[in-house]
Amino acid sequence: MAFDRLIENIVKMQNPTVAGLDPKLDYVPESIKTKCFEKYGKTLEGAAAALFEFNKALIDALYDIVPAVKPQAAYYEMYGWQGVKALCDTIAYAKSKGMFVITDGKRNDIGTTMEAYATAHLGHTDVAGESIDAFGADALTVNGYLGTDGIKPLAKICDSDDKGIFVLVKTSNPSSGELQDMKLETNESVYEHMGKMCEGWGEDLMGKHGYSAVGAVVGATYPEQLGEMRAKLPHTFFLVPGYGAQGGGADDVKNAFDENGLGAIINSSRGIMCAWKKQGLTEEDFAVAARKEAERMRDEIVGCIGKIKLG
């Protein structure tokens, strides 16, 4: 259960990275856009079709070397329900290629409402006795500001359906400290407190490789806190944003891993999607460039942490 499948994917591919699929229309090559706009007009439907074509080509270029993808919900919602359909199609396509899918939605709410999010993104929706997967991702990012009431409703689905969540602990952005670094009177910081809650929430959801179904988001841009959290949260799997475009490098992220090279997956979104720019290629070569960048990132990180093995 929990992140076992993800961990096994990582070990098999010797690659602890995830490709972020945050497709702005600006990133999509003209040839794809022209084709989709000709078919559907300059509409949300046309834009959504272009995003899905772009994602499909990226997935085709990556699925045998990268264990997971992380679509960012915001970029799909921006194109309305049509964009949300493209998110749905992207998840299904990535899963059909064997990839582990993390929907980055940072969802949060309480009780039955959080259950609805859990059902939507990870579980099965009941429609008058028919059980249907609405989105069907493997994991979802969530925000723990509301406490246990906002996390526990996810536990049942994590347990029964082999799914996981990543709770925001220390985010990668410059202003993350405004709240997260504040010291509590207990002398721990807000992010430490949140991290400790993650360990607690995961206690009854342990997988067989040492990590629970309740992971944490900890940014590559704060390498010191990353190492500190790795030591303090031994059963919490990390999703690490901030590598590449946001400034984090392999040296910064190596603190996220345990002695077996497990315990974390490092995300790169723009770095992979827009790799053709850095490689001096044309936008039509985006998929070839993405694969090359994914290989480079993998080799750089594995070069720092060594062979990844099950404990």
Place this chain on the structure above:
Amino acid sequence: MAFDRLIENIVKMQNPTVAGLDPKLDYVPESIKTKCFEKYGKTLEGAAAALFEFNKALIDALYDIVPAVKPQAAYYEMYGWQGVKALCDTIAYAKSKGMFVITDGKRNDIGTTMEAYATAHLGHTDVAGESIDAFGADALTVNGYLGTDGIKPLAKICDSDDKGIFVLVKTSNPSSGELQDMKLETNESVYEHMGKMCEGWGEDLMGKHGYSAVGAVVGATYPEQLGEMRAKLPHTFFLVPGYGAQGGGADDVKNAFDENGLGAIINSSRGIMCAWKKQGLTEEDFAVAARKEAERMRDEIVGCIGKIKLG
């Protein structure tokens, strides 16, 4: 700008309440479900059609006495992109009836990703030069755990398009204190700190009726903190959940208002949607019952706070 339109709606109707549209399929009368399943099958499309029919009937029953609706995104996402289309249609229908629409999505992210959420829910999406409203709500609930980077990207759209946001400050659920009540070393609590940030974020987004475009969510279930926050955050408009089904009454929420009866809008979801149960009616009478409950709630609250007037 800001919440001026909402405030003017409230004063005109002498009603500081919002009807939450959190439509579980269980709440929808059999007659609507049967019709929709006959047309679309027991599918996500069929379920979504039933939700929209239900919402339309509720809006028809409420629009001339209730100033705003608050659809909860989770209950639409549960029915996939088809459900999200029902959200979209619900927003458009409520707006066509003159209602102020608050999408309860508790969205949060940073930089360009938060801009994408702002564009999606409040702004206009650019598709190759065409400007299209993806969802077109008037306000969005957001989570401020990521600090200023997660809020500022919304400011531009609030300003240019007369929109608002509600930041989670003190939520209505039992476990909200696990993080929000923790004392910081500055001797203020996490929720007080978040509230203070809301006042700050709103400074450049002041409306003409004394409130900024940056509102706060403060639960009816914590009446003491509600009064405390009202006093400390004079320019922050409150969205108050927790009335009715969650246990808050009119006496609990009166602390949320200023001396003119402004400064807050009180939400009821289940209390209105499922009013027929309490009134001993059949489910087919849900719309009549909803209107009666909305009137009762309005009268109870206005009975406590008196005539609502612009300052």
